[in-house]
Amino acid sequence: MSLTKQFLEKGKGIIATIEKQEPVIQEVAELFARSILNGRMVHLFGSGHSRIMVEEMWPRYGSFPGFNPIVELSLSFHNLVVGANGQRQAMFLENVPGLAARILRNFDTDERDTALVISSSGCNVVPIEMAEEFQKRNIKVVALVSKLHLEGSSSKKSDGKKLTDFADYTLDTGAPLGDAMIYLNGLDSPVAPGSTLGGVLLINSIKAEVASILHKNGKSPKVLSSGKIVGEQRAIDLFESAYDEHAHLMAKLYENIGRHQ
Template sequence: MDVIQDYIEKCREIVTAVEDQKKEIRQAAEWFTQTILAERMVHVFGSGHSRIMAEEMWPRYGSFPGFNPIVELSLTFHNLVVGANGQRQAMFLENVSGLATRILRNFDLRTQDTALIISSSGGNVVPIEMAECFKEQGIRVVALVTKKHAEQSTSKRSDGKKLTDFADLILDSGAPMGDAMVKIPNLETPVSPGSTVGGAIVINAIKAEVARLLTEAGHPPTVLSGASTVGAERSAELFEKAYDEHAHRLARLYQSVGEPGNNEWSDR
């Protein structure tokens, strides 16, 4: 049995599953483009390993300002696995009701914003409540889940609602139920997940379409580019310019925090 080829073939199936969602990906890109053109930000959140998708969106080579990766270390720091700051705590915290509200209390959210929430199962409390909070502010929510896995998962919320219940648009990573894709002879459980593969394809397809739309609108994005692509001097210039733009956009998310009329949902 060639398990390497098996995994590669299943990844090809994921590519096809993403390709079948081009209409939905274009819709997400249109909403995100509107946000960026309004000089606001697309908020990207994922707990656990879904954090990978938030960081895939920005900042890295081939990406550009306009996205606010909300990476909460208490929910995503896996390096130590056990002991202080271990995985058990992170898995516990991602099902603590009210944490999403406290995270978003730090930002001055506006209806021009949009949000991309990533959760393979769509059933953990913090990503669900994150989407719920955005919706309460009149902000469009795009959910990236693993459809087959999410459909079979049980919500950790007492009311049974899932991330998809608070989404205006649902995208699918294309991975199977349980995520792991390769069965090994004489091994009880499958190995090698696929949601990261599918998620990364979705993220970068959105990114490409947003870049196209921004450029067509006369506002080409400032893209982080390596010296091997544009030369060392231009690369350094682009990095500084992109980081400055990100800082200016981020400043708008803080400037009115706590003022009357803002974040009124934060104490619910």
């Protein structure tokens, strides 16, 4: 079997894993939709490559307002790899205790908010503490992890707790321990990771379910759309109105900052 076919077969396994989680996906969608219907937001956080899933949710074509993408560049800016702003620093910083609390200090959250925290291993300090901080604020947390990778890894948090210890719901990408899925003859380290594939499937399944719930409840989402589908003017109108709605929602996270500290 060719390597491409091997990867695609592994991908089919990931799809099957996601499919089995449909009941949880629907519960999570209900939770997130409730926040948006209440005029609040779903906070999204992921360090490292988990940032991909944050930006997959919002903003991009086929997505809509209601999500607060918390992308901390010091934890997720990989382009330079080495030197200033390099990957070594990012990997060090994602295990610095207390950083999650400093990040969340910038937002006036509400118990009606919800949160999605993404971490393949679920063992790095900042994502774990981010979920912990959300729960301290009585905010429901959904963890998106790779279950086999999490179970086979040790937490870097001093008390040994993992991301799932601070989650109300857990979703599994279906990726294997170590993430990479393809072995080559004579090479001891596998290539071609699978967590992004599973993560994107989960994100977009949730997105579709949330959109349906909003639409059924009289709050049709302002979806960022291509002019090739909805017409150029309609696409422009949606773009402007969606970004305006996002700005208004974000304003709520800043207007009372520090007054309840």
